[in-house]
Amino acid sequence: MQSTGRNKFSFIPATGDEQQAMLQKIGLQFDDIVKCFAGNSCVEGGLQLPDGLTEDQMVEYWDTMMSRNSGPRKASLLGAGAYMHFIPAVVPHLASLPGFVTAYTPYQPEISQGTLQSLFEFQSFMVELTDMELANCSMYDGASSTAEAMLMAHRVKKADRVLVAATVNPNYLATVRTYLEPHGIAVDVVKMNGDGRVSMEDLESKLSVTACSAVLVQSPNYLGIIEDLGAIGTIVHRHDALFVESFTEAMALGLLKYGVGTGADVVVGDGQSLGLSMSFGGPHLGVFATLKKYNRDFPGRIVGESIDTKGRQAFVMTLRAREQDIRREKATSNICSNHALNALTAAVYLGSVGESGFRALACENVAKLQKLVSGLEATGHFTRVFKQSPVFNEAVLASSIAPEDMRSRLAGVPVFPPLALARSIVPEVQGMPHTYLICATEMLKDSILKQVLGALS
Amino acid sequence: MQSTGRNKFSFIPATGDEQQAMLQKIGLQFDDIVKCFAGNSCVEGGLQLPDGLTEDQMVEYWDTMMSRNSGPRKASLLGAGAYMHFIPAVVPHLASLPGFVTAYTPYQPEISQGTLQSLFEFQSFMVELTDMELANCSMYDGASSTAEAMLMAHRVKKADRVLVAATVNPNYLATVRTYLEPHGIAVDVVKMNGDGRVSMEDLESKLSVTACSAVLVQSPNYLGIIEDLGAIGTIVHRHDALFVESFTEAMALGLLKYGVGTGADVVVGDGQSLGLSMSFGGPHLGVFATLKKYNRDFPGRIVGESIDTKGRQAFVMTLRAREQDIRREKATSNICSNHALNALTAAVYLGSVGESGFRALACENVAKLQKLVSGLEATGHFTRVFKQSPVFNEAVLASSIAPEDMRSRLAGVPVFPPLALARSIVPEVQGMPHTYLICATEMLKDSILKQVLGALS
Amino acid sequence: MTLFEKSVAGRSAFSFGFEEDRAVAERYIPEFARAAVKSLPQVAELDLVRHFTNLATMNYGVDTGFYPLGSCTMKYNPKINERMAADPRLTVRHPLDDAAGNQGILQMEFELKESLQEITGMDDFTLQPACGAHGELTGMLIIHAYMRDHDAKRTKVLIPDSAHGTNPASASMAGFQVVTVPSNERGGVDMDALDKLMDDTVAAIMLTNPNTVGLFEENITRIAELVHTRGGLLYYDGANLNALMGLIRPGDLGFDVVHLNLHKTFATPHGGGGPGAAPVGVKKFLADYLPIPVVVCRDGQYALDENRPHTIGRMSGFYGNTAVLARAYVYIKMMGRDGLLATSRAAVINANYVKALLSPYFPPAYDRPVMHETVLSAKGYDKYGVTLLDIAKRLMDYGYHPPTIYFPHFPPYAEEVMMVEPTESESKETMDSFCDALIKISQEAKENPDLLLSAPHDTVVTRVNETYAARHLITSHRDKKGT
Amino acid sequence: MTLFEKSVAGRSAFSFGFEEDRAVAERYIPEFARAAVKSLPQVAELDLVRHFTNLATMNYGVDTGFYPLGSCTMKYNPKINERMAADPRLTVRHPLDDAAGNQGILQMEFELKESLQEITGMDDFTLQPACGAHGELTGMLIIHAYMRDHDAKRTKVLIPDSAHGTNPASASMAGFQVVTVPSNERGGVDMDALDKLMDDTVAAIMLTNPNTVGLFEENITRIAELVHTRGGLLYYDGANLNALMGLIRPGDLGFDVVHLNLHKTFATPHGGGGPGAAPVGVKKFLADYLPIPVVVCRDGQYALDENRPHTIGRMSGFYGNTAVLARAYVYIKMMGRDGLLATSRAAVINANYVKALLSPYFPPAYDRPVMHETVLSAKGYDKYGVTLLDIAKRLMDYGYHPPTIYFPHFPPYAEEVMMVEPTESESKETMDSFCDALIKISQEAKENPDLLLSAPHDTVVTRVNETYAARHLITSHRDKKGT
Numbered sequence A, B: 001m002q003s004t005g006r007n008k009f010s011f012i013p014a015t016g017d018e019q020q021a022m023l024q025k026i027g028l029q030f031d032d033i034v035k036c037f038a039g040n041s042c043v044e045g046g047l048q049l050p051d052g053l054t055e056d057q058m059v060e061y062w063d064t065m066m067s068r069n070s071g072p073r074k075a076s077l078l079g080a081g082a083y084m085h086f087i088p089a090v091v092p093h094l095a096s097l098p099g100f101v102t103a104y105t106p107y108q109p110e111i112s113q114g115t116l117q118s119l120f121e122f123q124s125f126m127v128e129l130t131d132m133e134l135a136n137c138s139m140y141d142g143a144s145s146t147a148e149a150m151l152m153a154h155r156v157k158k159a160d161r162v163l164v165a166a167t168v169n170p171n172y173l174a175t176v177r178t179y180l181e182p183h184g185i186a187v188d189v190v191k192m193n194g195d196g197r198v199s200m201e202d203l204e205s206k207l208s209v210t211a212c213s214a215v216l217v218q219s220p221n222y223l224g225i226i227e228d229l230g231a232i233g234t235i236v237h238r239h240d241a242l243f244v245e246s247f248t249e250a251m252a253l254g255l256l257k258y259g260v261g262t263g264a265d266v267v268v269g270d271g272q273s274l275g276l277s278m279s280f281g282g283p284h285l286g287v288f289a290t291l292k293k294y295n296r297d298f299p300g301r302i303v304g305e306s307i308d309t310k311g312r313q314a315f316v317m318t319l320r321a322r323e324q325d326i327r328r329e330k331a332t333s334n335i336c337s338n339h340a341l342n343a344l345t346a347a348v349y350l351g352s353v354g355e356s357g358f359r360a361l362a363c364e365n366v367a368k369l370q371k372l373v374s375g376l377e378a379t380g381h382f383t384r385v386f387k388q389s390p391v392f393n394e395a396v397l398a399s400s401i402a403p404e405d406m407r408s409r410l411a412g413v414p415v416f417p418p419l420a421l422a423r424s425i426v427p428e429v430q431g432m433p434h435t436y437l438i439c440a441t442e443m444l445k446d447s448i449l450k451q452v453l454g455a456l457s
Numbered sequence C, D: 001m002t003l004f005e006k007s008v009a010g011r012s013a014f015s016f017g018f019e020e021d022r023a024v025a026e027r028y029i030p031e032f033a034r035a036a037v038k039s040l041p042q043v044a045e046l047d048l049v050r051h052f053t054n055l056a057t058m059n060y061g062v063d064t065g066f067y068p069l070g071s072c073t074m075k076y077n078p079k080i081n082e083r084m085a086a087d088p089r090l091t092v093r094h095p096l097d098d099a100a101g102n103q104g105i106l107q108m109e110f111e112l113k114e115s116l117q118e119i120t121g122m123d124d125f126t127l128q129p130a131c132g133a134h135g136e137l138t139g140m141l142i143i144h145a146y147m148r149d150h151d152a153k154r155t156k157v158l159i160p161d162s163a164h165g166t167n168p169a170s171a172s173m174a175g176f177q178v179v180t181v182p183s184n185e186r187g188g189v190d191m192d193a194l195d196k197l198m199d200d201t202v203a204a205i206m207l208t209n210p211n212t213v214g215l216f217e218e219n220i221t222r223i224a225e226l227v228h229t230r231g232g233l234l235y236y237d238g239a240n241l242n243a244l245m246g247l248i249r250p251g252d253l254g255f256d257v258v259h260l261n262l263h264k265t266f267a268t269p270h271g272g273g274g275p276g277a278a279p280v281g282v283k284k285f286l287a288d289y290l291p292i293p294v295v296v297c298r299d300g301q302y303a304l305d306e307n308r309p310h311t312i313g314r315m316s317g318f319y320g321n322t323a324v325l326a327r328a329y330v331y332i333k334m335m336g337r338d339g340l341l342a343t344s345r346a347a348v349i350n351a352n353y354v355k356a357l358l359s360p361y362f363p364p365a366y367d368r369p370v371m372h373e374t375v376l377s378a379k380g381y382d383k384y385g386v387t388l389l390d391i392a393k394r395l396m397d398y399g400y401h402p403p404t405i406y407f408p409h410f411p412p413y414a415e416e417v418m419m420v421e422p423t424e425s426e427s428k429e430t431m432d433s434f435c436d437a438l439i440k441i442s443q444e445a446k447e448n449p450d451l452l453l454s455a456p457h458d459t460v461v462t463r464v465n466e467t468y469a470a471r472h473l474i475t476s477h478r479d480k481k482g483t
């Protein structure tokens, strides 16, 4: 294709000569083939795209572009759905092995046991951590999993109304609305109490009006507060709706109660905290766990243990009759590819931190937030809102420091600044007109915490 | 071992309980075992080392430490034995696959075909590029390979004297001296001519005095100049010595003549440029190629093609009878582990750039240096020394700019500053009291070159 | 053996500078703390490494060998893409941090959007959808919202019988009623049927072009005209765009909404089933409906625009799979205009080459040139007592991943068809030896059918019992303990 | 099939922003340019990726399974070490750049030196040697230079018959005459023989301790006294230090020079045969002889000291294998004082455990507790017509890497011995199943020796013909073309 006789594109092996030879052998010209375009003109003058870059040029271009981001940070006061945690080196090392990365969905189990078994292990982890009976092998992210849970509840219960706690992450709520809208399912919001948690009274009363298919509650909720899922579950079941528990911070699974013990029908959430980087919001990891009685209703793929013709342990996708490729418009979801490699990553991560390690991490997150909050309160510029309510690794603080000031004070500290909340969400605090949702994880080492407190004093 | 009941060391699986159980099963106490220390007291109070760091602590510690280096650069005016070249992403990706990285020397060929075949391919690349008949599967680096070549020549020729061109890299010369010293082999230096190349007259005359085992010449030499290896080879062979050709810049193998055509008995050098990072000087890659007639004399391991019991192609280490584990004090070298993974890396690199690509790279290096030199000369602050002598990607320039000034002018440019040479090495240039060995590779993109010239104008 | 079964109490690969502080739970969350999870595996780091390293080798991937899985475009995933996507300046960026701190990423996304617009001939794009099906849902929700605003009686969507299962599933998830359009005897849309079905209750038709038999829809101009004239919209499932880049653009053909599978055409790895990324492009009149946020560029500053009153809302928690988008971006940048064209040309040539070589043994349903993939039939082999499944399993013994089998499932393909998509990444030798293997297997079918019936033989497990899995439903370690 | 055999003219994975400029050679180096190398492989990137990805799976490594290769300390290579060593702040640093720009690396090297001094009880260290043998040569050159200055008649070196082959080879390469010291019936140095041999022509004795049969040299104090009193020095081959960390220090035992294999004891990966790193430690009186440069710290600034008049010179082009040193540094930092002790304890317990389990089937030569490895005999099996080699090959079918076989080769071990070194990285289950396999094989030897004679069966190739290799001497692709 070129003067040097060398192929220009490293990703296309065939040389011009070879292509000619192939076409000759099969008695076709390329123009014969595109005759099928039948009058539809080809792209005139070719695509208006620049010439391709070579790899060295690409690296230079990329480098210039990425240097326009402010650099990576060592910790984050910003959470609200994406969390900065430590990722042990062994996790990306294993998750990036070519056998895992370059395989398709495991349609042929005999040559896909690596993916299948890893996903089975992921499901096992999710079942243990959510305390549910069944987990699929991943969804896209927490928000879309949550929306799918609401759709499933609707399939099961058929009532054209669902309730969502006001304390649910607003992006999750928006996603739920987007998914339910075309089905004419009403999405009613259950009020928040003065303690930053969902109001039991409002829940009770809204459930009493007409039938609901589902009630969605997030814990820790958007404001970082731990909801009383058990108490809510009791109310929900009294009204014969499905109880959907949601989480954005998977680290909480190490310490908080979810699942059957709190009356959940579905537990959904985002697994990004389990060994995945934030990557500006994706790809993250949708978790979906439910009860066995819904095993014809839930969305997404699932792997089951089986045996091969010699009786050896082997894994295979199962409960396939719910899926789009078989059931088409009657499928329990349209989901096809999911986030398998991220599920595998989460399994590696959980295998790496282990049983007591995962709990230690959860405790450390709680402890770090408490340390941060009391440090901030000691500066006099901050006070916690919803003081009495238990929190995990995020909390709402009122402050005298305005967002722009906050950014500039923290400019020299290697942390992402906290999220400024719209005033309307939380009660006003005298002399502290600004409100922040502040996060702390195990990454907030004491040395960094000191810098943060120094900058905000 | 710990209050939590969890093992403290992730790299040691056995728990305290398990170790107890094992000892019990075999009827031993640990103290029984160390009784063999017989009166030699154990380390009293333990080693005076700090407590271990956990992985997250380690990352923090490392990060702080490494931030004390001035950051990586995009190109280098510094060469002199270590060269900055572009490394395609596919190279480290493949060379870091766990099967390659975590294997030992391929003593058991049936489960080591990956290493063995890769090394066979490395040898094949070296044979083609050095134009020799035989290449071993790596040595430590260019300097030690060169020293081993001189020792081999001494084994073959037995004369207690060798000649080394004055234009050889001084660290290579020092290494040769270190290796030869205990054997009482005299190392005489052949003078440099006014053109920066080895003096044929001095070579001829020094060869005529007494017998020599070997003559060592480097090309491109330390000053970047291409030696006339063919002409030297003729002289060397007239005097019945072995001709050892050496290189520090493997990229030159793409364009320059070495090997049988120039009368070489051995071609040695460093393969760092073939896809390996500089890494502050190591690990690099020793290349050793020679003639078949020396196949009982050369140092290091070599892989041969063979067949298995079913007649299939299979690879295995061969010519083992030269080696230390069999011949002990009579071995052709003490070398045991070599730099196998780096040899494999070089094979991947050469496979990636390919036949015409490798030559294109070599040409680009030549062109880039010429561009740099003429740019620098145009500033009026530089002039090339040894103007008439052909160079590859390094050249000596005299300059009015002093080394400290050079450093500070280049501080804002992402390049490693050039090497300041001791004045004594090269002829003086009027008004330009400082001398530099300046390197340019394909990394010196026009945009960076422009910055360099701007800073030095 | 699963990691759970390898667990030994007390083992650990946990290496953090703290231990569980039991007081924390008691002090701060007394009522809500669960009992310790007692059933997670406890392993040392080497146990973990060996476990997953060995699992990885039990998988077949593009890096291992030929993977001609039709409709899946299993092309080479360049390693440079992985390096770029692992850049901490991307991976360690919080999505809610100021746009000012994310100008590099936003620029990348904006440039990607522009490239996709040019490649498809569409006017605007959202990068948010995570996978193809998610893209379809997004696109159909856009159409749903548009029709709600403009022509609310249109509640049906037409879908050819050859369509991928996600198409009807997505349409239905977007609130539409699905109506199937039969194919004609040339493998395209049956125009008469379409003419009958396309009435004023139809919101849109979803087409894959080239369709799932690898054929370009010859009547596309007539279809577009028909549908548009009668008030419907055209949805383009871009899973098969690999055939068309630089040759023809869905936007120019009349499509109003398209989704692209970056994990197919644009070389991002499949990861054993995602994550992918499936941007959705629309014509100008639909741009207001795109999900928020949309990447925009104003005065050289990149930003995420959330202020779009007509938006369908959000499809995910943030903005999509940035790290996947980055890989596709690098791929497009490196291929450039000539490279993308060369890619589609090569993909098409390869598919026709494989088709021609295999035709005598596995006849294609239509004797027409195909685009990027070909559907071949193994119907005749039942007389030897073997099925397509047996042929596919036997291919594994020859070191190949089988093609997609038993899809598409519509007449005349209802049974025993395989869809072969070599992609442009494969060399002539690879295709030659793959075809040789299939031809040899066709011989074996006659001479020694048992070899096929008992295949695969050389894999880590032999055929896996699906019925057993369905009957026992062991889908987690907990289920095993129970049994 | 090698990459050369997969070459197709015109293929390429070259992706740089320039092409060959033929004018360059003609213009700048007319006489010296070679003809184009016409025989390098030409492959596309995917060809390359598949080639090496598949080769990688044909290798057995620590990450794959148990690798009890005696004397090689095949322990786990932590992945965090790889991440740190790939830091561009280390990999993209030129060795000749100012020390001011390399303070981080030099600090790392200096701290590593200090740790190694503490671990071994030595006074100073060079980090320059690339591998164990290179360290030995360095150490013996130091002794050679010292003796040249102090007692030039000492031209011999004593080496036990059990020593690793590199010991005599290194001594001889350092200009010494090698004299072999026999072992006694307890596996240690024969003291009477030593007494006779240790005269005033002897410069040093080289010892491995624990020695290559895994035994601690009981008479070490007496040996040290004897050698020192008679004017000789003690060299310590530290390949087996994994047994002793935190328990006992070679420096305290009287050794004057030691080398360490960081690629054994300190967890850096073996890479199929290097690169490693083998720092050499010396007592103060020898420090002046260390090769240049030496990392020093002056007023908090780290520097490379080249001004050392007594130095033996240089052992390499720069300063040693920095990226390997970095891995070992991270390992030591993470293990810390307790961790290193726990490592040696565990290594010793594991070796004794395996020894005990296997003793009934493969008797050890001495019934003494061993340190980190054990030597077991398969002598009795010749009566079934099988050799140790057959047993080793059969182990591969069970999924294990065989132990080191036929080494050490000295009486009473001359034949049929295997050296098993489990290392601390291995779990009880792994060792149990390994021992079960060997015991099963010992059974098979009696009942079905053919199974062993034809082993391995489950590997990518069966036994490889060494004679064929030696006779045909095909050591490059060029040789093949020739034949």
Ligand SMILES: Cc1ncc(COP(=O)(O)O)c(C=O)c1O
Pocket: A335, A336, A337, A338, C071, C072, C131, C132, C133, C134, C164, C166, C167, C208, C212, C237, C239, C240, C261, C276, C278
């Ligand atoms: C034609 C077609 N459409 C849609 C999809 C769905 O894409 P995804 O799996 O990314 O959801 C696929 C993937 O198999 C496909 O082949």
Ligand SMILES: Cc1ncc(COP(=O)(O)O)c(C=O)c1O
Pocket: B335, B336, B337, D071, D072, D131, D132, D133, D134, D164, D166, D167, D208, D212, D237, D239, D240, D261, D276, D278
């Ligand atoms: C006891 C002993 N000494 C020295 C060496 C040589 O080390 P290297 O292979 O790194 O040169 C070895 C390695 O096998 C060994 O086991």
